[in-house]
Amino acid sequence: MLQLFLKLHFAVLLAGFTGVFGRLISYDAFILVFIRFSIAATFIYFILKAMHKLKKFPVRHKIHGIITGAILATHLVLFYLSIKLSNISIGTVTLATTGFFTAVLEPLIIKTRFDKSNFVYTLLSVLGLFLIFNFDTKFRIGIAVGLVSSLFSSLFAVFNKKFSYKKDPYTFVNYQMFGGFVFMLICAVPYLVLNDEPIEFRKLDIFYLVLLATVFTVLLYLLVVQLSEKLSAFTISLTFNLEPVYAILIAMILFNENKELNFSFYLGVSLMLICVFLQNRKIKKHISDR
Template sequence: MKDQHSTHLIQLAIATLFISASGALGKFIDMPTPVVVWWRSILGAIFLLGFCVYKKFNLKIDSRQDALAIFSSGLLMGGHWLFYFYALKLSNVAIGMLSLFVFPIFTAFLEPLFIKVKFDPIYILLGIMVLIGMYILAPEFSLENTHFQGILFGLLSALCYAVRNIISKKLTNNYNATSIMLYQTSILTVILFPVLFFMDTSNIVSQYPYILLLALVVTALGHTLLVNSLKHFSVSTASIINSVQPIFGIIIAFIFLNEIPTANTYLGGSLILLTVVIESVRSRNK
């Protein structure tokens, strides 16, 4: 049992590493955010469809209720990606990623409303720790400050991400994780298709290697592994463990974008990420 738990934690860590690259890629890719998200969605959907066909997964949706849940999760994933990339553009990779990672706290409070999971009071303490970390992280509470704007977009992204993960967990009871990601990316591809007619897409020629990395490594592989991990952990536990992403993301941004975090980023980020260690130990002992 402990060995299986370790295996699932390793798989979740790999998903985390892959998804962590989204920060540097989102900041670096030089195209309008909705266009980037559309390319990410359609290429991710193509990769996922090929894998589903190869594995002969059943892609039939069983009921209208499931179809509505899948559609809602696709829209929420779109909101998560759009708000997140705007957060990265307005601030930097460190602030964008750390503000997004309030989502475990949103998850902990929302999960009992959607799924028959007992609320654990420890999440109140973890939530307070994260909020203090966010307070330290914010340079100033002014809407004119682009870094503060980035934090607000990061929080909106976190809310969308939390609810999407909760819905996805319910779907994993009846559907394969890869097929769920295929549904979500396909929905987003259709919804965002009109942006190609009024936004500049000419840079795709020079940006396609980075778009391919974003679509294949981050989206198709990373998010599928993340959704699959929801079979083995509660959404709250998986979310908080997944919060190690900013560490990887900040390191990647330092190496490739030469972004150096401030002292407040280190302090606030450390407090936020301390929740990862606490929840990892707790989940190990369950």
């Protein structure tokens, strides 16, 4: 169980770096995610094929993987759009509300028992978000988009739990990446119709995208799918509230974003971190009981 706990926090550490790519890569949110899934879907297929990890799946299970991949792609487009409309700190900290959405959706979709302590944690996160909403008005559109992104992040976590239980996680994440790619490919048609600006391929952007698609996508989501078989979607989502901590620290170092943040923002983040601390204590107690 301790190994599972360490895997969870390593996954959160990887996730903490993903928001930074939204600032480093110059492409808009759609193109960024489209190329990310194109590389990730290709990479995961050939790697798992070479390792003989891919297994035959019933059509129903393949569809489940493709559906969750489409949900993931939607979340990521909105996530990077939130970052580009505001900054890394705002875009990532709104993901803390994933715990709130998951606490409501998990009992409804998976029919799990409603946990009162989880509800208390979500109230702390929501209170923290209200404080952040008092932040500079120019970032409120970014915050609003981030909230919708958080809803899709929660749906991804819940359906991961519902669909991937007792299935081979390697094959499942392969179909997730494929599903995300197909979804983005379908969306590319209206995108190209509405956006007539030419797409320039820059070497540095491609380098960042390859890194993002391999280490920070394939490896990250392999871990998340594996963890979803052992832990509740709420536990995973709430522990991922640590993601903004890493992202904010990196943004401060690389982009001096601390100059854009005020006391209300830090107070809101502090409340969200208290929520994470309480949940981590709950996880550790569960580990010791075993």
